[in-house]
Amino acid sequence: EPEVTQTPSHQVTQMGQEVILRCVPISNHLYFYWYRQILGQKVEFLVSFYNNEISEKSEIFDDQFSVERPDGSNFTLKIRSTKLEDSAMYFCASSGPGQGTDTQYFGPGTRLTVL
Amino acid sequence: AQTVTQSQPEMSVQEAETVTLSCTYDTSENNYYLFWYKQPPSRQMILVIRQEAYKQQNATENRFSVNFQKAAKSFSLKISDSQLGDTAMYFCAFDWGSQGNLIFGKGTKLSVKP
Numbered sequence: 001e002p003e004v005t006q007t008p009s010h011q012v013t014q015m016g017q018e019v020i021l022r023c024v025p026i027s028n029h030l031y032f033y034w035y036r037q038i039l040g041q042k043v044e045f046l047v048s049f050y051n052n053e054i055s056e057k058s059e060i061f062d063d064q065f066s067v068e069r070p071d072g073s074n075f076t077l078k079i080r081s082t083k084l085e086d087s088a089m090y091f092c093a094s095s096g097p098g099q100g101t102d103t104q105y106f107g108p109g110t111r112l113t114v115l
Numbered sequence: 116a117q118t119v120t121q122s123q124p125e126m127s128v129q130e131a132e133t134v135t136l137s138c139t140y141d142t143s144e145n146n147y148y149l150f151w152y153k154q155p156p157s158r159q160m161i162l163v164i165r166q167e168a169y170k171q172q173n174a175t176e177n178r179f180s181v182n183f184q185k186a187a188k189s190f191s192l193k194i195s196d197s198q199l200g201d202t203a204m205y206f207c208a209f210d211w212g213s214q215g216n217l218i219f220g221k222g223t224k225l226s227v228k229p
Binding site: 033035037041042043044045048056058089091093103104105106107108109111 | 148150152157158159160161162165206208210216217218219220221222
């Protein structure tokens, strides 16, 4: 069964460094998402992406964040200058290709630790 | 704004018994979608079940079923014949069909005891 994959599974970085989290969505999906989950808290939406542009973003997704689909398979989240509070689990999800809402399938997550 | 509330932070159940997890939501939309996701200790988010608001019939997936009460804005998850592998955080989530974001509740930590 097709699945969403994410790399790395765990990333440790120093405050102020840039990180890129990578995701490979399910191959025929058209909608892509990033969520984050700070330890012990609920899952929060960051951004959705369709047709090579951001379709929706939350207040969390400020200028320090960016997303890109550099080729036909990868979907990346970049954090330009990490802060301690960026430490969290980051989940990629994908859905589609149908019209309207379709179920979002999540990857296994990347645990980001900012020191 | 849409909100999702899970009022049970933690629950426990004996193996083979049945447990029901509660979820309520608030929305002015008429057409939307509701989901239950499971997050085991590995922290992966796994889809358990999905319900379309326009369907009156409650969704079922093997041992998992929902009680969807649209007028009451309630969407509870029933797990029958609980197994040790059901131990996990369970999140209720709402999507009003924008192809945008899922709104999650705070989760219920379920422990299945032998």
